[in-house]
Amino acid sequence: MNLNTLEFRSDNCGSAAPEIIEALVRANQGCAVGYGADALTTELNSKLSEVFETKLRVFPIPTGTGANALALAATGTPFGAVYCSPEAHINTSECNAVGFFGSGLKVSPIEGTHGKVCPIFLENNLNSAGFGQAHKSQPVALNLVQATDLGAVYSTDEITHLSALAHARKLTVHMDGARFANALAHLACSPAEMTWKAGVDILSLGVTKNGGLLSDAIVVFNPDIANNIDFHLRRGGMIWSKMRFASAQILAYVENDLWLRLARQSNAAAQQLAQGIQLIPGARLIAPVQANELFVEMSATALDRLANQGVLFYRRGPELARFVCRWDTTTKEVEQLLTLIQTGLST
Numbered sequence: 001m002n003l004n005t006l007e008f009r010s011d012n013c014g015s016a017a018p019e020i021i022e023a024l025v026r027a028n029q030g031c032a033v034g035y036g037a038d039a040l041t042t043e044l045n046s047k048l049s050e051v052f053e054t055k056l057r058v059f060p061i062p063t064g065t066g067a068n069a070l071a072l073a074a075t076g077t078p079f080g081a082v083y084c085s086p087e088a089h090i091n092t093s094e095c096n097a098v099g100f101f102g103s104g105l106k107v108s109p110i111e112g113t114h115g116k117v118c119p120i121f122l123e124n125n126l127n128s129a130g131f132g133q134a135h136k137s138q139p140v141a142l143n144l145v146q147a148t149d150l151g152a153v154y155s156t157d158e159i160t161h162l163s164a165l166a167h168a169r170k171l172t173v174h175m176d177g178a179r180f181a182n183a184l185a186h187l188a189c190s191p192a193e194m195t196w197k198a199g200v201d202i203l204s205l206g207v208t209k210n211g212g213l214l215s216d217a218i219v220v221f222n223p224d225i226a227n228n229i230d231f232h233l234r235r236g237g238m239i240w241s242k243m244r245f246a247s248a249q250i251l252a253y254v255e256n257d258l259w260l261r262l263a264r265q266s267n268a269a270a271q272q273l274a275q276g277i278q279l280i281p282g283a284r285l286i287a288p289v290q291a292n293e294l295f296v297e298m299s300a301t302a303l304d305r306l307a308n309q310g311v312l313f314y315r316r317g318p319e320l321a322r323f324v325c326r327w328d329t330t331t332k333e334v335e336q337l338l339t340l341i342q343t344g345l346s347t
C-alpha cells in the first residue's frame with residue numbers, strides 16, 4: 001500500500017491469501033486435461049458437495065458479473081424478468097449483462113430496505129405480473145444479494161420466506177454471493193442452511209473479493225438448471241481452458257475454513273470501524289454493518305477533507321461514502337481512518 005494513502009475503496013483492492021498462491025504453485029505440475037475434465041475440478045465438485053452437504057455442480061468462472069449473468073441466463077427464457085433489489089449489483093453495476101447473456105432477460109427491481117427485497121413488495125409484484133400474458137415479461141427468477149449491496153445480511157428465515165414466495169410461482173432463486181463468506185461468518189450457520197436448505201437454487205460464489213486471486217464460481221443445487229449451464233458458459237466465453245488453476249484456487253479457499261477465517265478478519269475490521277463511527281457526531285451509518293461494507297453519511301465538506309488527506313473510498317452521493325474492509329485491513333488502518341473522520345468533522 002502507498003504509505004500516504006488509506007485504502008477503503010473495495011475488497012477487490014486487497015491482496016490474495018498466501019494459501020491460494022501456494023495452491024496455484026502446487027497445481028503447476030505436469031499436464032492436465034483442459035476445460036474442467038481434470039482431477040482438481042473433479043475434487044472441487046466433491047469438496048463443495050461435502051461443504052454444502054448435498055450433491056451439487058461447480059463451474060469456476062472468471063468474474064462475479066459473469067457468474068450472475070450466466071447463472072440467470074440459465075434459469076429462464078429471453079422474455080423473462082428477474083426480480084432483485086434496486087441496489088442489486090445486477091441492476092446497478094453490471095452494464096445489463098443479465099439482459100445481454102440472457103438474450104433479452106429483464107432486470108426488475110423490487111423495493112426493500114438495506115439492499116434487500118421486501119417480501120410484501122415481491123408478493124404484490126408477483127400478483128400483478130401478468131403470468132401468461134404475452135404483453136408482459138414473465139417472472140423467471142429472484143436474485144438475492146448476500147451480503148447485500150448496502151452491507152446487510154439476510155437471515156436464513158428471510159431467505160426461506162422469499163424463496164417460498166418465488167417457488168410458489170415457479171421462479172428460480174439465485175443468490176449473488178459475491179460476499180458469501182462474509183454473510184456466512186456473520187450468521188454463523190452452515191453453507192447449506194444459507195443456501196439450498198433455505199430454497200436457493202443457484203449461487204454465484206464470490207472468492208476473489210475475499211482473498212481469492214482470479215476465480216469465482218457458479219454453484220448449482222438444482223440439477224434441472226445444471227443441464228444447460230455448460231452451453232451458456234461456453235457460448236459466453238466463460239469456461240477456463242486451464243481449469244485446474246481456477247479449481248485449485250477455490251479448493252484452497254474452502255480448505256480448513258480459509259474462506260471463513262478471511263471473512264471474519266474483514267468483518268471484524270468493519271465492526272471496529274462501525275463502532276468508532278457510531279461515536280462520532282456528524283457521521284451516520286445508513287444500514288446495519290453485518291459484513292465488511294459500511295455506508296456512511298456525513299457532510300460533503302468532511303468527505304472532501306478525507307479524500308484530500310489520502311483516504312481512498314467511493315462516494316455514493318455528495319454526502320454518502322462507502323468504506324470497504326478487506327481481509328488484510330489492519331486495526332491500525334481503521335484507527336487512522338477513524339481519527340481522520342473525527343478531525344474532518346470537528347474542524
Ligand SMILES: Cc1ncc(COP(=O)(O)O)c(C=O)c1O
Pocket residue numbers: 062063064065066068089090145148149176178179208
Ligand atoms: C454484490 C456484487 N455482485 C457481483 C459483483 C461483480 O463482480 P466482478 O466485479 O468480479 O464482476 C460485485 C463486484 O463488486 C458485487 O459487489
